[in-house]
Amino acid sequence: MEDTDDDHIIRVRGLVTRFGTHTVHDGLDLDVRRGEIIGVVGGSGTGKSVLLRAIVGLLKPNAGHIEVFGQSVRDTPEEEYRQLRRRWGVMFQDGALFSSLTVRQNVEAPMREQLKLDDDLRKTLAGIKVRMVGLPENAMTKFPSELSGGMRKRAGFARAIALDPEIVFLDEPTAGLDPIGAAAFDILIKQLQAALGLTVFFVTHDLDSLHANCDRVAVLADKKVLAVGTMQEMLEVEHPWVREYFHGPRARAAIESSRPKGAA
Numbered sequence: 186m187e188d189t190d191d192d193h194i195i196r197v198r199g200l201v202t203r204f205g206t207h208t209v210h211d212g213l214d215l216d217v218r219r220g221e222i223i224g225v226v227g228g229s230g231t232g233k234s235v236l237l238r239a240i241v242g243l244l245k246p247n248a249g250h251i252e253v254f255g256q257s258v259r260d261t262p263e264e265e266y267r268q269l270r271r272r273w274g275v276m277f278q279d280g281a282l283f284s285s286l287t288v289r290q291n292v293e294a295p296m297r298e299q300l301k302l303d304d305d306l307r308k309t310l311a312g313i314k315v316r317m318v319g320l321p322e323n324a325m326t327k328f329p330s331e332l333s334g335g336m337r338k339r340a341g342f343a344r345a346i347a348l349d350p351e352i353v354f355l356d357e358p359t360a361g362l363d364p365i366g367a368a369a370f371d372i373l374i375k376q377l378q379a380a381l382g383l384t385v386f387f388v389t390h391d392l393d394s395l396h397a398n399c400d401r402v403a404v405l406a407d408k409k410v411l412a413v414g415t416m417q418e419m420l421e422v423e424h425p426w427v428r429e430y431f432h433g434p435r436a437r438a439a440i441e442s443s444r445p446k447g448a449a
């Protein structure tokens with residue numbers, strides 16, 4: 186498929202992020218295409234979560250330019266940023282749910298903030314989102330502390346899609362889940378992406394998840410996006426961390442398990 190500028194829903198150019206004297210990103214570039222699932226990988230502390238936070242405007246970079254839907258995230262006036270923010274949803278690593286609200290109330294929270302809906306309609310719509318992520322009916326009125334880790338992640342996902350976003354950002358969605366729970370979450374990501382036409386930007390360490398979901402992978406190393414491409418293309422990248430990650434025993438196991446049964 187030919188890659189045109191119009192396909193790029195996120196464009197990051199020359200990003201520099203520092204905390205004190207610690208430079209996390211130094212001239213990082215990345216494009217995300219509309220409708221793709223892109224997995225962001227890299228060693229611990231390479232700045233994957235910081236990149237996500239910078240793209241959604243929660244963290245101000247020291248330099249560089251970030252555009253989402255063609256609009257600068259950094260220089261957009263408050264009201265326009267509010268409008269822009271409605272077009273994406275974020276699921277943070279721990280779900281970041283409000284502990285004093287039930288699952289349904291958590292999903293209602295962004296609706297309350299952004300949409301003028303009467304109470305019944307808001308409750309109904311929030312209930313639909315909770316069902317969409319595969320949570321049982323009785324989870325609606327539970328508090329986050331009453332849920333398993335996997336259910337909390339699903340609740341976080343339901344909240345991320347509360348406003349019918351075009352992009353969802355997922356920070357390590359399968360971290361902490363057992364392999365069966367992680368595989369079920371991968372299926373959920375894929376199904377919702379296809380059903381809702383979402384663009385998915387997800388940070389992960391999980392090779393199985395990359396194999397199951399990703400159209401492309403972006404590798405963060407040496408303070409930049411060192412390589413971006415398909416899983417197959419990553420096998421050709423000559424960089425010690427990339428080789429170790431994509432050719433190591435865990436990678437081989439993930440390739441094996443992602444092959445259709447009976448394939449050589």
Ligand SMILES: Nc1ncnc2c1ncn2[C@@H]1O[C@H](COP(=O)(O)OP(=O)(O)OP(=O)(O)O)[C@@H](O)[C@H]1O
Pocket residue numbers: 204209227228229230231232233234235236
């Ligand atoms: N608010 C902050 N203040 C100071 N340093 C920070 C802050 N947020 C992140 N950092 C530092 O920036 C670097 C990148 O952090 P980030 O959380 O993005 O890493 P990561 O690639 O997501 O790592 P992991 O895979 O371990 O989650 C780390 O060294 C971290 O300590």
